Amino acid sequence: MAKESSTKKEGAGYFRLGPGGRGFVEKTKSEWGPQLSAPMMQMYWLCTQLGLVAYSKDSSVPDAPPGGNQNELLQIFGGKTREYQVYYRSFLMYRHLGSLGYLDFDEEMSEPIEQAMNAFLQSSGSHLTNAGMKVMDSFAQKGWDIIEGRGLNEAQTLSDFLPHYVELIIEYSSVDE
Amino acid sequence: MPLDFTIERIKWDWICHFEEVIWERGMNDKNVVNDALQMRNGTGKTTTLNLIQRLVTNQTLKFDDTIDMTSDSVKRSSQGQINNLLSKARYSGLAANKHIKRSEVGQPKFSVTFDVNGKKYTLIYVFSGDNGYAHLKAEIHTQTPDGMVHPNENSSGYSMPTDFRSTFEGNQEFAELVFIDAQQMGENANRLGKEAMDNMLRKMSDITSLQYARQHRIDDLIAARAKKAARSGTAQEKESGEAALRSINATIRKLKEQLQHDRSKRDTLVAKISEWRELIENAQEESELSLDFEIKKGELKEAEKNVKIKTDQLRDALINPINLPDSAWAPVVDYYSRLSSKRIPRTIAKEYLSTIMNEEVCICGRDLDEHGKECITQRMKDSMGLSILSEVYIMKDRVADFEKTEDIEKLKKSLERAVLKRDQLETDVSGLNSRLSTTGGESVADLTAKLTTAENEVEILNGNIEMYSSTDNATIEMNKAKWLRRSRNSNGTPSEGRGKVRDCKNIHYAETQIKKNLTKKVSTIAGIADLYEAGNALSNVLEHVEMRVLEKLSSELLLRVNDHIDNFNMQVGFEINSLEKGVEAEMPDGTPKMGYSTGEEMSVVICIVEAIASLTSTKLPLIVDNPTKGLGGDKGAGMRDLYRRIDGQVMFFMYDTEKEVKGFRGYFDPSFVNPSTFLRELESPGQNQAEVNQGRFIVKYDWDTWNSYDTSGEEDNHRKEVNH
Numbered sequence: 034m035a036k037e038s039s040t041k042k043e044g045a046g047y048f049r050l051g052p053g054g055r056g057f058v059e060k061t062k063s064e065w066g067p068q069l070s071a072p073m074m075q076m077y078w079l080c081t082q083l084g085l086v087a088y089s090k091d092s093s094v095p096d097a098p099p100g101g102n103q104n105e106l107l108q109i110f111g112g113k114t115r116e117y118q119v120y121y122r123s124f125l126m127y128r129h130l131g132s133l134g135y136l137d138f139d140e141e142m143s144e145p146i147e148q149a150m151n152a153f154l155q156s157s158g159s160h161l162t163n164a165g166m167k168v169m170d171s172f173a174q175k176g177w178d179i180i181e182g183r184g185l186n187e188a189q190t191l192s193d194f195l196p197h198y199v200e201l202i203i204e205y206s207s208v209d210e
Numbered sequence: 211m212p213l214d215f216t217i218e219r220i221k222w223d224w225i226c227h228f229e230e231v232i233w234e235r236g237m238n239d240k241n242v243v244n245d246a247l248q249m250r251n252g253t254g255k256t257t258t259l260n261l262i263q264r265l266v267t268n269q270t271l272k273f274d275d276t277i278d279m280t281s282d283s284v285k286r287s288s289q290g291q292i293n294n295l296l297s298k299a300r301y302s303g304l305a306a307n308k309h310i311k312r313s314e315v316g317q318p319k320f321s322v323t324f325d326v327n328g329k330k331y332t333l334i335y336v337f338s339g340d341n342g343y344a345h346l347k348a349e350i351h352t353q354t355p356d357g358m359v360h361p362n363e364n365s366s367g368y369s370m371p372t373d374f375r376s377t378f379e380g381n382q383e384f385a386e387l388v389f390i391d392a393q394q395m396g397e398n399a400n401r402l403g404k405e406a407m408d409n410m411l412r413k414m415s416d417i418t419s420l421q422y423a424r425q426h427r428i429d430d431l432i433a434a435r436a437k438k439a440a441r442s443g444t445a446q447e448k449e450s451g452e453a454a455l456r457s458i459n460a461t462i463r464k465l466k467e468q469l470q471h472d473r474s475k476r477d478t479l480v481a482k483i484s485e486w487r488e489l490i491e492n493a494q495e496e497s498e499l500s501l502d503f504e505i506k507k508g509e510l511k512e513a514e515k516n517v518k519i520k521t522d523q524l525r526d527a528l529i530n531p532i533n534l535p536d537s538a539w540a541p542v543v544d545y546y547s548r549l550s551s552k553r554i555p556r557t558i559a560k561e562y563l564s565t566i567m568n569e570e571v572c573i574c575g576r577d578l579d580e581h582g583k584e585c586i587t588q589r590m591k592d593s594m595g596l597s598i599l600s601e602v603y604i605m606k607d608r609v610a611d612f613e614k615t616e617d618i619e620k621l622k623k624s625l626e627r628a629v630l631k632r633d634q635l636e637t638d639v640s641g642l643n644s645r646l647s648t649t650g651g652e653s654v655a656d657l658t659a660k661l662t663t664a665e666n667e668v669e670i671l672n673g674n675i676e677m678y679s680s681t682d683n684a685t686i687e688m689n690k691a692k693w694l695r696r697s698r699n700s701n702g703t704p705s706e707g708r709g710k711v712r713d714c715k716n717i718h719y720a721e722t723q724i725k726k727n728l729t730k731k732v733s734t735i736a737g738i739a740d741l742y743e744a745g746n747a748l749s750n751v752l753e754h755v756e757m758r759v760l761e762k763l764s765s766e767l768l769l770r771v772n773d774h775i776d777n778f779n780m781q782v783g784f785e786i787n788s789l790e791k792g793v794e795a796e797m798p799d800g801t802p803k804m805g806y807s808t809g810e811e812m813s814v815v816i817c818i819v820e821a822i823a824s825l826t827s828t829k830l831p832l833i834v835d836n837p838t839k840g841l842g843g844d845k846g847a848g849m850r851d852l853y854r855r856i857d858g859q860v861m862f863f864m865y866d867t868e869k870e871v872k873g874f875r876g877y878f879d880p881s882f883v884n885p886s887t888f889l890r891e892l893e894s895p896g897q898n899q900a901e902v903n904q905g906r907f908i909v910k911y912d913w914d915t916w917n918s919y920d921t922s923g924e925e926d927n928h929r930k931e932v933n934h
Contacts, residue, residue: 055691062673063669064518064521065525066522068682068684068685068688068689069684069685071688073688075525075529078529079528079529082528082531086534086538089538089541100700103691104691105690105691106688107687107688111684113526113529114529116530117529117530117531117532119604119605119608119609120530120531120532120608120609120612122601122605123542123546123605123608123609124531124539124542126605127541127545127546130545131545136545138548138554139552140552140553140554140556142554143552143553143554143556143557146549146554146555147554147555147556147557147594150555150594150598150602151594151598154598154601154602155598156595156597156598160601191521192517192518192520192521192625192628192629193629195521195524195525195528195622195625196524196622196626196629198528199524199528199618199619199621199622200622202528202534202535202538203535203619205538206534206537206538207537208537
C-alpha cells in the first residue's frame, strides 16, 4: 500500500485584490508603514474582515476578482498579517463551513465536515488550498464592494477612512432584534 | 605609507574673474595650518571648489552642446554640471566690463599644488576652445617631482602618487565630502544618500571592477561567445532570443535614464521646497505674529504626530480580528468550541493509518486480515493528513484562548478627536499665514499651496524611483502588477517575448531575472550552456565577495563615525545607525531621522571624512565653501568649535560678509587661521566696477585688510558677465 503523503501538493495560488482596493492603498501608502509590513495584505484583510462580518446580514458573496498578474498580491500571509493568520483562517473556515450547511452539526456529520476542512486547508504556504484562497478573495471583494458602495474609497487619508470602517463593522455586526 | 597631503598653492590664470592670481598657504604664519580666503560675492569661489573636486578625481571636462541646458533636470545631470562649470570658468572679469579686449585674455589655466608626503605635485587644468560663453575642454596635466606629464590620445595627464589616486580617482562622491559646498547643504542631503554613499564605499573598497564584471562583462562575453558558437536550436529561436536580449538591454538603458531623470527632478523640487519653507519660516519669524506662529506650529506638529500614532494604533487593532465586537467574533469562538465538544475532527491521521497498514497490525494489537485492510484503506481515503489535523487543532486551541487587546470603538473616538484638533490647528495656522507675505512679495498662503503641490509631486517621484531602483525581491513581488506587468509570467518565471520584456519597470528584475534568463536561453541554443553556468557561478562568487567587503567597510566606518561624533562632543541629538543604505540616523526615541539641517549635515560629513581618514591612514585637507551658511547664534559657535577640533588643514572659501556671523567670529584668530583677501589692486569701497577699471586681482595676507574688507551693500557693483 502506498504511503499517503502528509502534505498536499498543488500549484501555489495568490491572494487577489481588485483594482479599487489596490488603488486605495496606493493613494494612502505613506500611512501604512514600510513596504515590509505588506500594506496591500493589510487592506486585503480589512476588506475580507468586513465581508465576513457583513455575511451575517445577507449570506451572500460576490465572485472573486479574476485571475491574472494585475490582481495578485502574495501567496502567503505576509507583513503584519502573518501574526494573526490563524484567526483569519478560523473566521474564514467558520463562514465556509456554515455556507455548506454545517453551522449546526452533531457527531454524525463529522465525516462531511472533515472532508470540507480537508478541501479547504493545506500544510504549506498560506495554509489554504487554492479553493480556500478563492473563498477568501470573494469575501474580500464583498468587503470592498461595501466600502465602495458607502463612498469610503473617496477618503484621502487612512485617518479619515478607519473611523468610518469601524462604523461599518459595528453596523454589520449588530444583532437584529 | 599613509597618505598625508595639504594644499599649498592655487593658481588662476584667466579663470572666472581672476587674471593671474596665486594664493599660497601660510603666508601670514607658516606654522598655522588653516586658511580662510575671502572675496566678494560672484568672484568664483564655488567654481574654484568644483574645479578642485574634478581635478583631484581625474576628470577631463568636455562641453556637450547637444543637451538642453534650459531644462532644470538636465542642468542637474552630470553633463549639465560639467557644461555649467566650463561656462563659469570662462574668464569674465575686466573683459566682461570691456576694460580689456577679449583678445588680451591669456591662456586659461587652473592649477593646485599639493604637498603629498613631503613631495610637491601640481595638477593643472588647461582650458581650450571657446564657443562664446563656455570653454569646450579642460585637460589635465601634472607637474611631478620627476617632470611634467601631459595628456595623450589614450589617457589624461593625471599622474599622482598611488595612495592619492586610489583615494580620489573616479571618486566624485568622496571629493564632494572633502571639498564641501555648504550652499548645497540642508534637507536635500544627497551626499549622505544611498547612491552617493554606495558609490563612495565601492570605490574606496576598490570593488567597482567586480561589480562591472558581474553585471556586464560576464554576460557580454557569454553573449559574444553565443554569437560565434554552433547552433543547436532553430534559427527562429535564436533570432527570437537575441531580439529579446536586445529589447531588455534597451529597456534597462531607458530605465536607468528615467531613474536619473526622476532623481534630478526630485532633487530640484526638494531644493525648491527647502527654499520655500525657509521663506515661509522667515516671514513667520519676522512678523509681529511670530509668537503666535511659534505656539500654533508647535501645537500643530504635536497634533500631526498624535494623529499618526492613533491611526497606527487603530489600524493595528483592526488587523487582529479578536478585537472585533463580541457579536462578530463570539460566534466563531462558539463554533470551534462546539467542534471540540463534538470531537470533530475525529479522524485518525493518514500517516498513522499508513503505519498500521505497513505493520499489518491493528491498533488493538490483532493482525490485520483482508477485511481489516479494506476498512483501513477506506478510512485513509477519507482522512486528513497529520499536518491538516494539526492545523485544525491549532485553530480550535487559539480561538478558544482569546482575549481582546484593544477596544476599537474607543480608539476610533480617540482618532476622531485627534483629527479634529489637528484640522482646527491647520485652520489657525492657515489663518495666520493668510496675513503674511514673504520678502519676495508672494503671499505665504500661495507659497504654502505651491509647497503642498511640490511635496505631492516629490512623493510620486519617490514612488517611481523606488519602482526603478528597488533591489528587494519581496518588495518587487508585492508590487509586481505595477512594476513588472507582462514581463513576469503568471507562473512566476520571467517573460521571454520581445514586447513583454519592455513592460518591466524595475532595473534589478530586468538585470537579474529577465536578462539572465534570456542569456541562459540563448547560450543553450548556442550550445554553450556549460559556459553560461560557469559564468553564473563566477558572478555569484563575485557578488558574495563584494557584499562581504562592503559590509566590513560599512561597519568599520560606522564605528569610527560614531566615535568621532562622541569625540567632537556634538550635540546633534541623533545617532548614526547605518551606512549601508546611505547615512541612516535615528533620534534618541528610536524614530528615524528624516532630513538634516545645514549644521547637522556638515557635522555628519566632517565625521565621515575624519572616519575615512583614520580608516585609510590618510590625513586630508578640508575645504568648505560658504562655511557659515545656515548658521547663527549657538549654531555658529558650535560649528566654530567643531572646525577648531579638526586635525588637519581646513580652508574656507567665503564671502567677506560671512565674517560677521554671530558666534563664528571667534574662529578668525591669528593663532588658528591665516587670512587671505582677494581684491582688485585699485578697488575702493562703493566704486562701481563696471564703470571703473579697478585693475587686476591680487591677494593680501594681512589682518588689517582682512578685518576692514567689507562689500556689504555693494552687490550692484559687480556687473553680471556679458557674453561676447
